[in-house]
Amino acid sequence: MDVTILDRLLQIGELFQHDMARAFAGTGLTSARVRVLWVLQHGGPMTQQALAAALEVSPRNVTGLVDALEASGHVRRTPHPSDRRAVLVELSETARRTMAQMQRDHAELSATLLDAVEPGERAAVERGVAAIADRLAVLVAEAREAES
Amino acid sequence: MDVTILDRLLQIGELFQHDMARAFAGTGLTSARVRVLWVLQHGGPMTQQALAAALEVSPRNVTGLVDALEASGHVRRTPHPSDRRAVLVELSETARRTMAQMQRDHAELSATLLDAVEPGERAAVERGVAAIADRLAVLVAEAREAES
DNA sequence: GGTAATGATGTAGTAACATCACAGTATGGA
DNA sequence: TCCATACTGTGATGTTACTACATCATTACC
Numbered sequence: 001m002d003v004t005i006l007d008r009l010l011q012i013g014e015l016f017q018h019d020m021a022r023a024f025a026g027t028g029l030t031s032a033r034v035r036v037l038w039v040l041q042h043g044g045p046m047t048q049q050a051l052a053a054a055l056e057v058s059p060r061n062v063t064g065l066v067d068a069l070e071a072s073g074h075v076r077r078t079p080h081p082s083d084r085r086a087v088l089v090e091l092s093e094t095a096r097r098t099m100a101q102m103q104r105d106h107a108e109l110s111a112t113l114l115d116a117v118e119p120g121e122r123a124a125v126e127r128g129v130a131a132i133a134d135r136l137a138v139l140v141a142e143a144r145e146a147e148s
Numbered sequence: 149m150d151v152t153i154l155d156r157l158l159q160i161g162e163l164f165q166h167d168m169a170r171a172f173a174g175t176g177l178t179s180a181r182v183r184v185l186w187v188l189q190h191g192g193p194m195t196q197q198a199l200a201a202a203l204e205v206s207p208r209n210v211t212g213l214v215d216a217l218e219a220s221g222h223v224r225r226t227p228h229p230s231d232r233r234a235v236l237v238e239l240s241e242t243a244r245r246t247m248a249q250m251q252r253d254h255a256e257l258s259a260t261l262l263d264a265v266e267p268g269e270r271a272a273v274e275r276g277v278a279a280i281a282d283r284l285a286v287l288v289a290e291a292r293e294a295e296s
Numbered sequence: 297g298g299t300a301a302t303g304a305t306g307t308a309g310t311a312a313c314a315t316c317a318c319a320g321t322a323t324g325g326a
Numbered sequence: 327t328c329c330a331t332a333c334t335g336t337g338a339t340g341t342t343a344c345t346a347c348a349t350c351a352t353t354a355c356c
Binding site for chain 1: 150151152153154155156157158159160161162163164165166167170254255257258259260261262263264265266269270272273274275276277278279280281282283284285287288291292
Binding site: 178180181205206208209212213216231232233234 | 311312313314315316320321322323
């Protein structure tokens with residue numbers, strides 16, 4: 001029963017996820033809600049329809065997620081400038097700051113982890129992990145394609 | 149906004165998880181239940197108490213998980229040989245076969261992913277990822293320690 | 297201007313995962 | 327023998343995440 005590189009990669013994912021869950025406990029943030037914040041940070045303010053498409057969930061579900069995030073002050077609903085049916089969802093100032101801080105912590109952790117690798121091999125490891133991620137993305141996309 | 153190695157690692161975790169969820173859809177298996185099977189495969193038959201401890205959830209929750217897995221034929225409850233209060237939970241033959249197959253698929257995927265890395269760098273990448281996983285495990289353990 | 301599509305949401309419902317409190321039974325030591 | 331303790335199971339509940347269907351306002355097309 002060898003330990004494959006995939007085992008290691010998944011171990012990393014699990015450890016991180018577990019740690020995140022611990023960090024978020026009590027803040028009212030859950031993984032689905034963090035995903036919303038993530039999409040908003042990278043895509044900017046958008047309608048709930050767009051959010052639903054990006055998250056691949058039903059629009060109705062987005063309403064609930066945004067409700068929760070609005071109640072906790074992470075997100076704001078503003079009227080859409082040109083379509084009075086729609087709302088624009090955007091990150092609040094505090095959420096933006098929180099996300100920025102997370103990003104910084106993230107970068108720091110990244111550096112710490114890379115520090116565990118032999119200096120001469122760091123570049124190779126970075127390249128290799130990127131290549132693996134890309135390959136996996138392709139495989140998953142193919143699998144999804146084949147299914148539909 | 150650089151892409152850090154941690155971003156890549158998390159991307160891998162997410163892709164894999166998403167793909168697993170898709171693969172399990174319709175089989176009645178969920179992540180929590182697969183975790184149970186995983187513990188049983190690695191730890192052998194055990195009582196629900198032991199299972200609860202290994203999974204870090206309440207015994208009540210384990211009852212429900214085992215109920216579901218028993219109904220779907222993945223797991224069997226047998227009387228404990230020396231303690232008539234307790235039950236031993238063990239994998240069914242079919243579940244054992246399923247897990248073995250998963251393991252094989254796992255190894256195959258692992259090889260495919262490693263194939264995306266430059267041949268000369270594969271050993272370094274394997275070492276590096278292992279080192280990162282170990283470092284992260286230590287960090288998480290420390291964080292948990294500091295919290296309690 | 298009338299009709300159909302679109303965006304958000306209310307209502308209702310499902311399913312998984314988790315908790316606590318409690319009951320029943322078995323164990324094992326005083 | 328009796329009593330505390332341990333293991334499983336039940337009942338009641340809570341939260342989260344998702345769905346489908348229906349509604350209402352607004353927009354867009356012909």
